[in-house]
Amino acid sequence: MSIAHLVDDDEAIRDALSWLLRSRGISSESWDSAEAFLADYRDGMRGCLILDIRMGAISGPELFAQLRARGCRMPAIFLTGHGDVPQAVDAIKKGAFDFIEKPFNDNELADRVIAAMQADAELFSAAATTAGIEARLALLTTREREVMERVLAGKFNKVIADELNIAMRTVEVHRSRVFEKMGVRSAVDLAQILAQLAKPDQTSS
Amino acid sequence: MSIAHLVDDDEAIRDALSWLLRSRGISSESWDSAEAFLADYRDGMRGCLILDIRMGAISGPELFAQLRARGCRMPAIFLTGHGDVPQAVDAIKKGAFDFIEKPFNDNELADRVIAAMQADAELFSAAATTAGIEARLALLTTREREVMERVLAGKFNKVIADELNIAMRTVEVHRSRVFEKMGVRSAVDLAQILAQLAKPDQTSS
């Protein structure tokens, strides 16, 4: 279940938003401060963030930055009462999903939240595959990784054997074990799945 | 020589900006409308764009969209007189480099322009390498491309031969010609350079 995580120090806004979202079939949870949310935050949370810009000690953008630093990739929608262009520009540049002025149009906001939820779903499925790849990568032994690097550099087993001062046969064994553990059947496949790992694709609006 | 391309219907602004930039060692050229700029626009132009939001028939964002459609990748800085948050958010999401309100701070604006110039330079060098790859790719014949696809799919020459209903020897010939034309020596190398082609890397402020 993915839910909207609402952080705003204004109870009226929290109530209005959670009611609005519920009416669209979106469940939400609320916090009255960034600190409160940070205390509850857990890796792997799903859904989206709806953050007020101005809050107590920690502002929305600051909260967002801290969450990002902690690995959170949930799409964030910022709410602001006073149209601050530089802040909006800055937020979007830093990866915010959207930046909306209060008072907001109910329909529009709900649509944006739904879009954010969808973005999160896509991010999640993308992350699932890369996580799988990384998990397999973690299973490799040191030697296997050394061999893999050189295989990806397009070197012949013979050359790799020389570089590592081991017999060609040993290289072959490592090589095939790498393929096996990574679930691929050729060096080309390996190169391709590793290439997609280093390539996060950006989605917006 | 990279220069700032200034498009604004207000002569006073154009003059002020070009003077400001000149004082920082940045040369610029000015147009008084989007139409005028579009008429002069040529592929391969270098530098950055400084676009007014509100202009005659074609607005800054519209001009930007048209340029992007025509392949222009110059970083664009938008100037706006009235702080319009939704417009700013939209512009940044669509890839604008920056969105600045008038009246602007001279120092800040100059800094942003310099940053945009630098972004353009990075884009250019990145584009140069991908352009090289695409140029080589364009040299391949249809058959060679068909073979290449299947090689990248990790298929054996034998399988490829079956799929294309040609002799294995022919596949080998195409395969080696592909390597030759692409300037690589193994299928792994090929996979890697093609992977980097599909991966534009985003740079912002």
Add this chain to the structure above:
DNA sequence: TTCGCCCCTGCGGAAATCCACAATGGCGTC
């Protein structure tokens, strides 16, 4: 028509990969 480019094919050999079978030694855990 001649020339160039592309697609196709066969032969044969050198080089590399892939793989099953078989084994040794180190190292840490239970």
Add this chain to the structure above:
DNA sequence: GACGCCATTGTGGATTTCCGCAGGGGCGAA
């Protein structure tokens, strides 16, 4: 100490790749 995991190596053979040599047919441009 037995067991498991890792790194290492060898033999030998099947499979694949890589490549030079040699040649045929189609097709469009000069």
